Amino acid sequence: MSSRERILGRVRRALADTPGEDAPIERAYLREHGDRGVEETVELLAENLADYRAIVHRCTSADLPATLAGMLAARGAKTVLVPPGLEPAWLADAGTEQVPDRAGSTPHELDRIDSVVTACAVAVAETGTIVLDGGPDQGRRRITLVPDHHICVVRVPDQVVSSVPQALERLDPVRPLTWISGPSATSDIELDRVEGVHGPRTLEVVLVDSQASEDVNS
Amino acid sequence: MSGTYLGMPAFPEAAREAVNNKTLRGNLRHATHTIRAKREKAVAEVSDWAELREAGKRIKDHTLRHLDRYLVQLEESVTAAGGTVHWAADADEANEIVAHLVKMTGESEVVKVKSMATQEIGLNEALEAEGIRAYETDLAELIVQLGKDRPSHILVPAIHRNRGEIRDIFEREMSEWGRPAPEGLTDTPAELAEAARLHLREKFLRAKVGVSGANFMVADTGTLVVVESEGNGRMCLTLPETLISVVGIEKIVPTWQDLEVFLQTLPRSSTAERMNPYTSTWTGTTDEDGPQHFHLVLLDNGRSDTLADEVGRQALRCIRCSACLNVCPVYERAGGHAYGSVYPGPIGAILSPQLRGTASEIDASLPYASSLCGACYEVCPVAIDIPEVLVHLRERVVQGGPVVREGNKVVLKPAKGHAAERAAMRAARWAFSRPGVLRTGQRAASRTRRVHPRTLPGPGKAWSGTRDLPAVPAEPFRDWWQRTDGGKEGTK
Numbered sequence: 215m216s217s218r219e220r221i222l223g224r225v226r227r228a229l230a231d232t233p234g235e236d237a238p239i240e241r242a243y244l245r246e247h248g249d250r251g252v253e254e255t256v257e258l259l260a261e262n263l264a265d266y267r268a269i270v271h272r273c274t275s276a277d278l279p280a281t282l283a284g285m286l287a288a289r290g291a292k293t294v295l296v297p298p299g300l301e302p303a304w305l306a307d308a309g310t311e312q313v314p315d316r317a318g319s320t321p322h323e324l325d326r327i328d329s330v331v332t333a334c335a336v337a338v339a340e341t342g343t344i345v346l347d348g349g350p351d352q353g354r355r356r357i358t359l360v361p362d363h364h365i366c367v368v369r370v371p372d373q374v375v376s377s378v379p380q381a382l383e384r385l386d387p388v389r390p391l392t393w394i395s396g397p398s399a400t401s402d403i404e405l406d407r408v409e410g411v412h413g414p415r416t417l418e419v420v421l422v423d424s425q426a427s428e429d430v431n432s
Numbered sequence: 433m434s435g436t437y438l439g440m441p442a443f444p445e446a447a448r449e450a451v452n453n454k455t456l457r458g459n460l461r462h463a464t465h466t467i468r469a470k471r472e473k474a475v476a477e478v479s480d481w482a483e484l485r486e487a488g489k490r491i492k493d494h495t496l497r498h499l500d501r502y503l504v505q506l507e508e509s510v511t512a513a514g515g516t517v518h519w520a521a522d523a524d525e526a527n528e529i530v531a532h533l534v535k536m537t538g539e540s541e542v543v544k545v546k547s548m549a550t551q552e553i554g555l556n557e558a559l560e561a562e563g564i565r566a567y568e569t570d571l572a573e574l575i576v577q578l579g580k581d582r583p584s585h586i587l588v589p590a591i592h593r594n595r596g597e598i599r600d601i602f603e604r605e606m607s608e609w610g611r612p613a614p615e616g617l618t619d620t621p622a623e624l625a626e627a628a629r630l631h632l633r634e635k636f637l638r639a640k641v642g643v644s645g646a647n648f649m650v651a652d653t654g655t656l657v658v659v660e661s662e663g664n665g666r667m668c669l670t671l672p673e674t675l676i677s678v679v680g681i682e683k684i685v686p687t688w689q690d691l692e693v694f695l696q697t698l699p700r701s702s703t704a705e706r707m708n709p710y711t712s713t714w715t716g717t718t719d720e721d722g723p724q725h726f727h728l729v730l731l732d733n734g735r736s737d738t739l740a741d742e743v744g745r746q747a748l749r750c751i752r753c754s755a756c757l758n759v760c761p762v763y764e765r766a767g768g769h770a771y772g773s774v775y776p777g778p779i780g781a782i783l784s785p786q787l788r789g790t791a792s793e794i795d796a797s798l799p800y801a802s803s804l805c806g807a808c809y810e811v812c813p814v815a816i817d818i819p820e821v822l823v824h825l826r827e828r829v830v831q832g833g834p835v836v837r838e839g840n841k842v843v844l845k846p847a848k849g850h851a852a853e854r855a856a857m858r859a860a861r862w863a864f865s866r867p868g869v870l871r872t873g874q875r876a877a878s879r880t881r882r883v884h885p886r887t888l889p890g891p892g893k894a895w896s897g898t899r900d901l902p903a904v905p906a907e908p909f910r911d912w913w914q915r916t917d918g919g920k921e922g923t924k
Contacts, residue, residue, distance in 0.1 A: 218519040224736035224839040225500045232497050239490045243483035262706065317720040321637040321671050341707035354721040355670040359663060379692035387653040387688045390718050393711035398663040401703050402572035402588050403595055403621040405463040411571060411625050413663025413710060
């Protein structure tokens, strides 16, 4: 008998005493917490991102290229990794050398690159989370992992949801997902949180307002 | 389970040493109290915690009730997504499968994501015996591995170490395993984290094989989920060419939507965060992104035996958050090592004796490693009634009875060393079923109450050494009731 049959047989015998069907699972919990307008939800996202030590910027889409260029310059980044489908205009103003991600690039090569700029799939306000789904403007999972500085652009309010349940509804489980809430951290020393272990130690999130025309830089 | 713990003394004996270790007690007290207050705050932030907890419990119960069906569904969906599924009935089989898979790649080292399942089966030792070196990459696991130590907490295996001890271990041991600790390393947590980053970087970048567990497996999509903080998980899950995940069969949830409950309750319960820094989900393999070979090893190792116990099976709902450890007064004082298992604390006290059986001294003593205060049940995000299972397992140890071991029904003999308890219970049953005897006994006890000893003699001495005997009233309740007509005629 194979182990598969053995295990399934044991499980079936173990469950012999239980009735066949059970009541449907009651989901009495909330779809989102609190009652917020669109702008308040974006505010909450910014607040929660910052609470977990992400650096948050806000700008209009017209200002995005200048904002990104300024951030890369301030960081002193010499090279920036670019996923294949990133909007070319975003980095039009940046003086930093752009390195396109190639399937063949080794982890060691990625390790020598200073920064990476990506878009995201969805952002969750209640938890201060950005989710990447490997779409063309986000690239392979490793490119937002190995470089020490990650800039993630979130289109607000379109890409922002309030809660985890709402985020899961928008996401496709077939795609490899990375949920990011602040820079890499650990609680392993005396159960106290310290930022900065293996993932990018600096996470900057740009909330780019796709609707407003005036600059709401904060 | 792992051979690491063979020959462990019973809990009270193991705990005695720990309780006398002042540094250990200080470290544990500091860490558990830090996290306790934070967890409370994180939980209070969500107004529907009770509903989330109830839904989590029901989802897990439902899954367990149809576990055979969901396992088959999971196998189909993982296979359809490009993964390969293996089944391991016990620890040895799981270790053999993993060792074989690693050898097939031609590699002799693997990087590991922190995983309870691989700790449970003693994978690192088994791989070492096959000439394969396994590098732990979680900071706490690294501290344990470098210190040639044993884990003492589910979430933070090095919780028994303070920053000074960690610094010393890094300075002394890192060079043995790779890049040495930086010169002049201090004990600030940020510097220690930096030292771990530098030490492990080269291992991540050259790794060809990653080994992980998983927090959840979604049956209908074939998706696996790993919840972590440091990014070591992401490194192991995405940089290697081959990924091998060893996961207990109870880690299934039926649907993608079910994650909406656990992704809210797990981070708040474990690290007291709204959300942990990184959560990775993957479904089989993805072209040009991450490992191109994915193996899932489904591990039984006592879980189906646990499932056969109507009361005890609720332990399989556990999502390994470790909130029960952090609130437990016994854990806080005795520490994790005394539990003789990778699963310490209240959940360990009900999980280990079920996964391993109660044949060994340590496993038979674990159901007693509790004051039954119930704090563990209060904080459990899937509402496991740990005190209920503890009492149930005590009964099993003392009385024996039918259980399932490795799929077979066996009848346990009553454990040794509980003769006085059994005699007392027999005497109580005899007296309680004879009203005349009970009445005579109660009256005699009331009349002689002034000469009752404060502690019991003989075999009861140790028991009453830590307990106060209840004071016997001057008059038995039933006599009082009769005399006063139920209190209507005034007392005394």
